[in-house]
Amino acid sequence: MTAVDERVEPAPAPPRRPNRLLASLRNGWRQLTSMRTALVLLFLLALAAIPGSLLPQRGVNRENVGEYYAAHPDLAPTLDRLGFFEVYASPWFSAIYLLLFTSLIGCVLPRLAEHVRALRSVPPDAPRNLARLPQHAAPAASDAAPADAAAAIARSLRGFRTRVREHADGSWTVGAEKGYAKETGNLLFHVALLAVLVGVGFGSWYGWHGNRLVVAGADKAFCNTLQQYDESGLGARVQPADLPPFCVQLDTFDATWTEDGQPTSFRADVTVESGGAAEQRSFSVNDPLRLDGASVYLLGNGYAPILRFTDRYGQQLTRVVPFLPTDSLQTAEGVAMFADVNVDPATGRQPADAQWAFEGLYMPTVRSQPPFTSSTYPGERDPAVMLFAYRGDLGLEVGNPASVYQLPRGQIDRGKLKPVGEGRLLRPGEAWQLADGSRIEFAGTRRWITVSVRANPAQSLLLVGSVAGLAGLMLSLAGRRRRVFFRVTPAGPAAAGGPAGVSLIEAGGLPRTDYPGFADEFDRLVAAARAERPE
Amino acid sequence: MMEELSNQLLVVTVLAYLAAMIGHAAEYAFGTRSHVGRAALRPEAELAYAGAPATPPAAPVVSPVAAAAGPAAPRDTTGAAWAGRAAVALYAVGVAAHTGTVVTRGLAAGRLTWGNMYEYILTATLIAAVVWAGVLVRRPALRHLGLYVSLVLVVLIGAAGMVAYTPVGPLVPALDSYWFVIHVAAVMISSGIFLVGVVPATMYLLRTGYDNGKRSFPYTLGRRAPAAALLERLTFRMHAFAFPIWTFGALIAGPIWAEASWGRYWGWDPKEVWAFISWVVYAGYLHARATPSVKRTTAMWIAIAGFVTMLMNLFGVNLFFEGLHSYADAG
Numbered sequence A: 001m002t003a004v005d006e007r008v009e010p011a012p013a014p015p016r017r018p019n020r021l022l023a024s025l026r027n028g029w030r031q032l033t034s035m036r037t038a039l040v041l042l043f044l045l046a047l048a049a050i051p052g053s054l055l056p057q058r059g060v061n062r063e064n065v066g067e068y069y070a071a072h073p074d075l076a077p078t079l080d081r082l083g084f085f086e087v088y089a090s091p092w093f094s095a096i097y098l099l100l101f102t103s104l105i106g107c108v109l110p111r112l113a114e115h116v117r118a119l120r121s122v123p124p125d126a127p128r129n130l131a132r133l134p135q136h137a138a139p140a141a142s143d144a145a146p147a148d149a150a151a152a153i154a155r156s157l158r159g160f161r162t163r164v165r166e167h168a169d170g171s172w173t174v175g176a177e178k179g180y181a182k183e184t185g186n187l188l189f190h191v192a193l194l195a196v197l198v199g200v201g202f203g204s205w206y207g208w209h210g211n212r213l214v215v216a217g218a219d220k221a222f223c224n225t226l227q228q229y230d231e232s233g234l235g236a237r238v239q240p241a242d243l244p245p246f247c248v249q250l251d252t253f254d255a256t257w258t259e260d261g262q263p264t265s266f267r268a269d270v271t272v273e274s275g276g277a278a279e280q281r282s283f284s285v286n287d288p289l290r291l292d293g294a295s296v297y298l299l300g301n302g303y304a305p306i307l308r309f310t311d312r313y314g315q316q317l318t319r320v321v322p323f324l325p326t327d328s329l330q331t332a333e334g335v336a337m338f339a340d341v342n343v344d345p346a347t348g349r350q351p352a353d354a355q356w357a358f359e360g361l362y363m364p365t366v367r368s369q370p371p372f373t374s375s376t377y378p379g380e381r382d383p384a385v386m387l388f389a390y391r392g393d394l395g396l397e398v399g400n401p402a403s404v405y406q407l408p409r410g411q412i413d414r415g416k417l418k419p420v421g422e423g424r425l426l427r428p429g430e431a432w433q434l435a436d437g438s439r440i441e442f443a444g445t446r447r448w449i450t451v452s453v454r455a456n457p458a459q460s461l462l463l464v465g466s467v468a469g470l471a472g473l474m475l476s477l478a479g480r481r482r483r484v485f486f487r488v489t490p491a492g493p494a495a496a497g498g499p500a501g502v503s504l505i506e507a508g509g510l511p512r513t514d515y516p517g518f519a520d521e522f523d524r525l526v527a528a529a530r531a532e533r534p535e
Numbered sequence B: 001m002m003e004e005l006s007n008q009l010l011v012v013t014v015l016a017y018l019a020a021m022i023g024h025a026a027e028y029a030f031g032t033r034s035h036v037g038r039a040a041l042r043p044e045a046e047l048a049y050a051g052a053p054a055t056p057p058a059a060p061v062v063s064p065v066a067a068a069a070g071p072a073a074p075r076d077t078t079g080a081a082w083a084g085r086a087a088v089a090l091y092a093v094g095v096a097a098h099t100g101t102v103v104t105r106g107l108a109a110g111r112l113t114w115g116n117m118y119e120y121i122l123t124a125t126l127i128a129a130v131v132w133a134g135v136l137v138r139r140p141a142l143r144h145l146g147l148y149v150s151l152v153l154v155v156l157i158g159a160a161g162m163v164a165y166t167p168v169g170p171l172v173p174a175l176d177s178y179w180f181v182i183h184v185a186a187v188m189i190s191s192g193i194f195l196v197g198v199v200p201a202t203m204y205l206l207r208t209g210y211d212n213g214k215r216s217f218p219y220t221l222g223r224r225a226p227a228a229a230l231l232e233r234l235t236f237r238m239h240a241f242a243f244p245i246w247t248f249g250a251l252i253a254g255p256i257w258a259e260a261s262w263g264r265y266w267g268w269d270p271k272e273v274w275a276f277i278s279w280v281v282y283a284g285y286l287h288a289r290a291t292p293s294v295k296r297t298t299a300m301w302i303a304i305a306g307f308v309t310m311l312m313n314l315f316g317v318n319l320f321f322e323g324l325h326s327y328a329d330a331g
């Protein structure tokens, strides 16, 4: 380590005539990549994120946006035009983070180059006046020759990069530096932020999702095609044909509750078929079903009453109707419509007012006394369905799109679909004989679940990026860059041209980052350097 | 049984912190010659050194009480100093009762105590209280900042008990995940530290204001605050310590859990939005502090803004917004 270092500085380039445009571009770039700009942009980013938590967002809950429109008809369209219902995809939000990341790149690249240079270069030589440094140890005598003493000092500085230099005046210096990990960590952190941004963009291009409700039973299985989802979204680079082929059938769904009806566990057992092979799997909240190319998440659950309609000609029609819960005790509402009933087998004609519809309230545990309006427990201890019958013309063939969860209100308002009698409470197996000779039977229930099927191929990149970023952040925040310098000058006889023997050791220390404990470390280093015996 | 005990201990906790606050206030008001006065008058260099990060030669494990009574005020027998010492003792009682509240609550529920907002605040403030006790052990010179710490604790715990109280219940299945445990633990620990960090940040502003000749009301409080450099460094160390934990808890563990639970790692749910905002603001603080051209007072204001965003997330979002975070339900 006794190489003598002479680094020749490159000669300054001859001055060129300044170009106005270039100069102002360069100036703008310098502004953009300054820390102050980064600060302002960070602040703007925080500010711009706020409206997204105050106003309903399409990406979070589409219905709430509709409600907001209804409640503020004057304000909503303007807000919408300005992107306030999709804040995180709005041009202004994007502009802020893109500028921030441009600034980040402009900031990181030069620092990366600088850091690589610093890593490859050697610690600088000691400044002439060590006493001017924040830490200083006054010269103290050593009985080793300067060269040996310098070598011993370099040896004692464990973990430091050191450089020993000999000078023309017979003195030796040791320059040492430690704590490069701080800058390495800082750069790693900022680069990881870029990786995360890339991952987010990549995920929105190549990710997709579909949501649907699945009723238990082989007849209600679904396959992973776009048409089978109630709601879906494909990334810009995903085609419907890209969805991996598999089918899922809900076999059983188990839930447990505490005595007062708080849920404690959910589990869905399913049969998954892909590539011709069927497999039993189960999944739950927090433990999704991981399939090849997609994951299936359990979102909600409920009951689907089985309603069997027997018309006056004896024809039977069975509907399994998912009822949607309205409270945490699984009181649920639903609608069953029977349009193709009471067709005279002789004529093939359906009389007017022959269609039936039922509006129902399902209670897995019905109250023991009327009114039968709500469930008292979410499990099926005493299930019952309260049905309200409507008779007449459902108006379905006219082609109005019918919701499966709502009666055709228009037909009721026009008097074409009329309520019949009072509601009727039915327990499993019980039937209600209707006026025209039809009957409706409550034949029990099946379970249903709502699932979200999703794929995001960028997720592992995001995870790796964010963990690397965290590691970098910790290095950066905990790291401390500092330099120490030693100067060994010949003293006594050697200085006077006599035999080498005695020297004076002086030291200085420079913390290059905020490091309040540096004085202690410096004292320890100096003591260790003085104690180190020359070989 | 345990639940009742927990509720009673909550009252003890609030009363003890309240009494500690009064003790600190008494010391503050009367203590020119006391510990407070001396700490304020001590030369900055010495304090800066006292505030050095301690790789202290084997930091002895001392209870906050012993620490305050020991090296902090060796021969100080003024009434104000006694008030200060009593305040620290009461604070220790508060921490003990606080711990008892959380532990009995956990026993009553048979699980970790972060299933709802009430438990969350209770546990996060306990972490803050313990962090502050740790600071006290290492830096007895900062004792009287306990006035502000106990004030914040009384307000937050009182608010938890009054607005957010929830009877003991089981975890809803959505929260039944070890990622949830990790996520909330990290978020609570970092919130607790940020919570303590805002005290020196505020005191720094008061102190520098006072040093710059401001003599109107809030700045007069800065007269007896420790040296600005010490407060500044303490603020930075707390934030630099909490920030990676927050990054891990809110922006890594949270999304991992959200992915398993809801199918998306990030969905701009109001709680996520505000966690992101806090993160960005605290990143701004760290930047501002590292930029020489930005004034230290500006950096401090950013740190305080960060804390406000945390409060917004804890109270504002939980109480006023509808979101997926079901533990946010306030009773």
Ligand code: HEM
Residues within 6 Å of the ligand: A032, A033, A034, A035, A038, A042, A100, A101, A103, A104, A105, A107, A108, A186, A190, A193, A473, A476, A477, B280, B282, B283, B286, B287, B290
């Ligand atoms: C995407 C937004 C950004 C975030 C979230 C972010 C976050 C952070 C954090 C948390 C630190 C603290 C780590 C430390 O102190 O070492 C930091 C440090 C730093 N950042 Fe950023 N940063 C961002 C963008 C930028 C930009 C655009 C620049 C350049 C203009 C920049 C330059 C720096 C520098 C130079 C440091 C080191 C400060 C020091 O010397 O300690 N950052 N950043």
